[in-house]
Amino acid sequence: MSEDTPLNGARSLIHSLVDAGVDVCFTNPGTSEMHFVQALDAVPAMRGVLAMFEGVATGAADGWARVTGRPAAVLLHLGPGLGNGLANLHNARRAHSPVLCIVGAHATGHVPYDAPLQSDIEGPARMASGWVHTSGTSRAVASDAMRALEATGRDGGQVATLVLPADVSWSDGGRRAPRRPAVEPLPIDRTVVDEVTGAVGDGSSTMLLLGGAALTERGLRAASRIAAATGARLLADRFVARMEQGAGVPTVQRLAYPTEKVRPQLEGVRRLVLAGAPSPVAFFAYPDLESDHVPSGCEVIELADRSQDVETALEEIAGRTAAGTEPELPDLDAPEPEPGPLSVRNLGTAIAATLPENAVVVDEGLTSSAGLPPALAHAPRHTLLTLTGGAIGQGLPVATGAAVGAPDRPVLSFQADGSALYTIQALWTQARERLDVTTVIVNNSAYAILRGELARTGAGEASERASRMLDLSDPTTDFVSIGQGFGVPSRKVTTTEELVAALREAYAEPGPHLIEAIVPPVA
Amino acid sequence: MSEDTPLNGARSLIHSLVDAGVDVCFTNPGTSEMHFVQALDAVPAMRGVLAMFEGVATGAADGWARVTGRPAAVLLHLGPGLGNGLANLHNARRAHSPVLCIVGAHATGHVPYDAPLQSDIEGPARMASGWVHTSGTSRAVASDAMRALEATGRDGGQVATLVLPADVSWSDGGRRAPRRPAVEPLPIDRTVVDEVTGAVGDGSSTMLLLGGAALTERGLRAASRIAAATGARLLADRFVARMEQGAGVPTVQRLAYPTEKVRPQLEGVRRLVLAGAPSPVAFFAYPDLESDHVPSGCEVIELADRSQDVETALEEIAGRTAAGTEPELPDLDAPEPEPGPLSVRNLGTAIAATLPENAVVVDEGLTSSAGLPPALAHAPRHTLLTLTGGAIGQGLPVATGAAVGAPDRPVLSFQADGSALYTIQALWTQARERLDVTTVIVNNSAYAILRGELARTGAGEASERASRMLDLSDPTTDFVSIGQGFGVPSRKVTTTEELVAALREAYAEPGPHLIEAIVPPVA
Known part of the structure; x- marks a missing residue:
């Protein structure tokens, strides 16, 4: 904190974030973020969690914020990196999650040369952010970040984006900045x-x-x-x-x-x-x-x-x-899963019957989730996180961030096949960080929800050509193969008995597991 | 074309695109695009090519435009879908590729309700588009699209984004619109x-x-x-x-x-x-x-x-x-690949020695590509497509679109490991469309380019914590497993001899193939 400690902008930023309680940063960095990455060495209290795709990093930040209730941080690389992260920032916006999104940018002196990666950043950031600012000096960057953190608490929680030019990171003159008071909920009228x-x-x-x-x-x-x-x-x-x-x-x-x-x-x-x-x-x-x-x-x-x-x-x-009236509370009485081939109904009962105490359940099962709510009402107590903004591909990343944020809680990630494939790279981060996430991917080989939507929009019957745009069966994705490719132990199940056994084993063993649940293709 | 043919907006749009020579649309649709999808049945001349992630669709459109020289079309779903496609639209912008990007939106009457998927679309579209317009009526949508197509030819080729509200698609009153004259290159001073x-x-x-x-x-x-x-x-x-x-x-x-x-x-x-x-x-x-x-x-x-x-x-x-002077032309004389373990140098010679006539070579090999240019100069004549905008994750999609656009040409997709993982879902589209793409993924288990960048930026030595943000070896991705999961025949090679044999077999057999080339991890 003293005037004679030489700090570059990146170090002042990371020190100040840690001082403010932000001690994890989900990241997919590039060249303009190298001084930020290097500063992770200087500030061991900040944990960097690498993602192989930006949508994983932003979704993980959302999940982390949801389970911890604290502002999460994510580091992205220039306009295209922000673009890749936008869909899950949109979901974070709809979740009212406090997320500080730091986007590295070209050095200020490099901007006029219109190098290949130059693009607008603030414009696309506004799609999902309630607060956007480009930091101008190493001296100000830490206090800019503290203003951004404060902003993440407004409006019940929002995304705040701080654009960080490379020279602001690398130049000396950084000053640690104190945290600002948390935004309190406004009183009711x-x-x-x-x-x-x-x-x-x-x-x-x-x-x-x-x-x-x-x-x-x-x-x-x-x-x-x-x-x-x-x-x-x-x-x-x-x-x-x-x-x-x-x-x-x-x-x-x-x-x-x-x-x-x-x-x-x-x-x-x-x-x-x-x-x-x-x-x-x-x-x-x-x-x-x-x-x-x-x-x-x-x-x-x-x-x-x-x-x-x-x-x-x-x-x-x-x-x-209601003075003296007690709330109605459900008993612990999960229904017995019906044996046999998997269906929407017994997917729900199998999940509920095996759920550990104090779990976090991430539900992006879409059409396959219908059996969950009735079954989970009588399962052991848990926290449910769902797809808030409708931008599919949020489940695996949110589960990843939730597991980082709540390392003592098992995470069940219930996931539809089509939506899993938007951010499937999350599995790698789960493997690297040895996260206790059990992923169930329900493979029905279709964008099943769109089949219903086609009927609902009155667009009429889909003949073969239109149907092909909603069908994922040619070829059918093999999630066991993909999961293993990313380093996650994976297996396929087709019956309730197999699913129940696979879930029990997955919960019992540390680290991530993937279970591909095959259900009949949607007609 | 006659007044008494009832056409909804979507059909008038697709008919007019086909009339203008745009007969492929890369797509990842959602509910707001269901009438567009349904209209594919009514207009068999338009081929829909499904991608499992929007960045695949936008990159494929870029690749298609590059090999055909004609405007490509891509259909995305709302603001988050556009977000997922932005990085490769950025690359298309830097490639000066003519790309018509159609973004489905909520029906105009639905917008005031701020439903979960509502967001700004025009703002983020401007990051990569030289022309942006939201279509207001079914009557105008086809002519809006023709103006957009014209715009794709300006400035040497650019992205034009047409926002398509769902009710503009589904309402009757569509009118086919004639193509507009192509933009000619401006004369030189x-x-x-x-x-x-x-x-x-x-x-x-x-x-x-x-x-x-x-x-x-x-x-x-x-x-x-x-x-x-x-x-x-x-x-x-x-x-x-x-x-x-x-x-x-x-x-x-x-x-x-x-x-x-x-x-x-x-x-x-x-x-x-x-x-x-x-x-x-x-x-x-x-x-x-x-x-x-x-x-x-x-x-x-x-x-x-x-x-x-x-x-x-x-x-x-x-x-x-230079009247009477002939250009200097290289002979067909690819250097003999040196046998033994793979290295940057013999990766290049193995590619050159096996390259078929008239191939398209997509190069996103980054640090592993250094051996390509000298070797390829004496290979059979081919067309090279590279990473124009620096937003990694462009190679596999561009190769996919190039293969759709040039079905009679073999496509070699030379790809670094880290960047492959941004848009790995492209493999599925290659499998579905039986595209003649041979993908070589060079697995060095690192963001190797960032190691160099860390040194180059003067950020200093990376100790273990910073290095971990550039290292992809824990766990090491198994691309053979992932490729097979997406339905692409895949194999691993570690020597020049194996690579040469695998390349020859891949070129000889129709459809996509993946070859994972293991090189020593970057220190």
Whole structure:
């Protein structure tokens, strides 16, 4: 910290990050980041985790932030590296994950020469970032990073991108900067609390839609007490960043994906209270369906957005409406998996029956996930992380980052085949870091979800040529072969019995494992 | 074409593309593109080529454009899909490849609801596109696409991005639009031709730096005649989009990568003539090295930029300075590969000794490519495609697209290990489309180029922690296993003899093959 310690910009940056509690950096570096990489030697408290593709690094940062609740850091290489990381930064944005994204850039004096890797960086960064800044001097870079970290806490958590020119890294004159105070949740409007307290008195015509911090155990318990005492209905957001689940935690259904299944969920709702969740909308638009899921004539009351203290608000309302009422809690009673060939249903029961205590479950199973929620409600207590922004290829990276962030918790990564292939390189990082991740890839040899979407959009029947764009069976990917290629012990299963045995063995042995679960091809 | 043919936007778009000669579309579609996919059935002349990752689709479009010389089309899904495709669109931009990038978007009425996949699209598109437009109506979409195709021909070739909202695809009222005239190269300034004609008279103190269309056989022959007659020196740009090479085509060295090797190449040059190439600059900036490669006191004359008719300009100058002089042409005389363990040198000779006639060679071998240029100069004539924008992960996709665009030419894809892993999913598309691509992945278990860069940037010695960020050996990737997982016959070789045998067998058998060439790990 003293004036006479010579520090280059990169070292001042890494020291300051560590001082602020950011001690892991997921990275796929290039030449412009070499001084940052070299500085990892000087600051042993910072752990660098290498990814072979930027989308793995950004998704891992998201997963790390979700399980630790702390800002995560990721280091990328120039505009194209940022591009490769954008899809999972988009998911992080929708998860409201606090992610500091550092993008190395050409040295400031090199920019005018328009070298081959020169491109705009700030522009594409804005697609997923709430805060973007290019650091100008070694003296300022650490304090710029502290402002960026502060920004990651705003709006309930967001991506902040700091562009780091190579000369800002390599020049002397760096100064360690102190951390800035964490952004606290904003208080709830008292009149809204009063209004919601009145509304829940009307029973089942009122629904609380829960998202964000309402899905912590504390939030779920308060909401469940309100529901038990008043008859108000509960629903959780569709794709949740993080939700507590399983035995001992109140069970709350999530908003369905297809519009036809949403309608019965919301039927009869006259007052919809948004508790940390956005207003419900269709995931995609379809020619003859409404985008807005709010029933006609239903009043929408926003109790709390993502930046507000929704847990306290729910507890206050519970205190006023449900004094003495206990929440309804599911028992530990996972259903017995039905033996035989794998199906959507027994995939869920097999996962639930074998799940270890205190696991993190990452769900990007898409059409294959339908059996999970009912089975997992009675599984041992766990934390669920899902695909928040719809940009597929998030599951394996998020599982990787979650395992780095919670090394004492087993991670189950439940993954569809098509989406696994966007960021399959995550397996290598799992092998290198010996992470306790058990990946189940469900191979149905199709973009099955798109088959449903083709029908749903009214695009009509797909004849052979269009079908071929949704079919992954020619050739069928062999995930066991790919997993082994990346250094992860891998096996194939086709029945519940084999899946259960493979899961038990995987959990029992340290390090990553891959299980390819073959299900019948989608017709 | 008649008013009474009902066409939705998607069909009018695809019909018009086919009418304009764009009959292949590389794609990774999603829900918002389902009507586009469905329309492939209605327009059998359009071939859809599916990729499992967007970076494969965009790189393949680049490769297709490079070998056919025609605008390529690629279809992506929303902002995150565009993000995944950006790195190879950046390479396409630097290659001046004409690429029409169609990005499906939410229906216009769905946008205000901020559904999870909603994001900015035009902003990130601008990173790599010279032209960006969001189509507003089904009536206009086909003519918008024709304007986009026209734009792909400007500035010597560029990326044009058309954002396609789902309702613009699915609504009726589409109208086929006629193609617009192709953009012709701009003429050269006569006074500059006179000036260069005078300058080459000074012999070896003048250098012609060749890029773009100067690297066609016609351009190279004219430049070679000038050099033979006047003593002027020739050099080609560092990373070329497309260059003719081999027996019967004048050999021109390319600009070196490291600054220390560039210096002797440009030593003594007093007049540097830019013939379709940009002024030479360092690829990256380094603390104590100049970015600008132009020697001190050297005059720079721009004969032609990428939008100008450089071939004609060179022929005119040759006509005035080298009447009767023939170009120097290398014989077909590939050096005999030295037997034994593989090295950078005998990788090159083995490739050259086995190369079939009329091949396309895609080179993303990075540090392992050093042996290629001297060996390939005497190989059978071929077309070379290289990494234009420095965004690694371009080789396998470009080779894939080149094979689709030139089905009668064998494609050799020479690939470094680290960079292969960014877009390894390209192997699956090669298998599905039965493409004649022979991929050689050189496995040295490191980001070897970054080891050199770490030293070059003066970042100092890397101790264990920093080295680990450049090392790919824990675990070592098994590319044979991964290739087989994607359905490509794969084998491992460790000696020249094995490599030569594997190459011969691969060329002799239709469809894709992968050869993993093990070389000693980089120290």
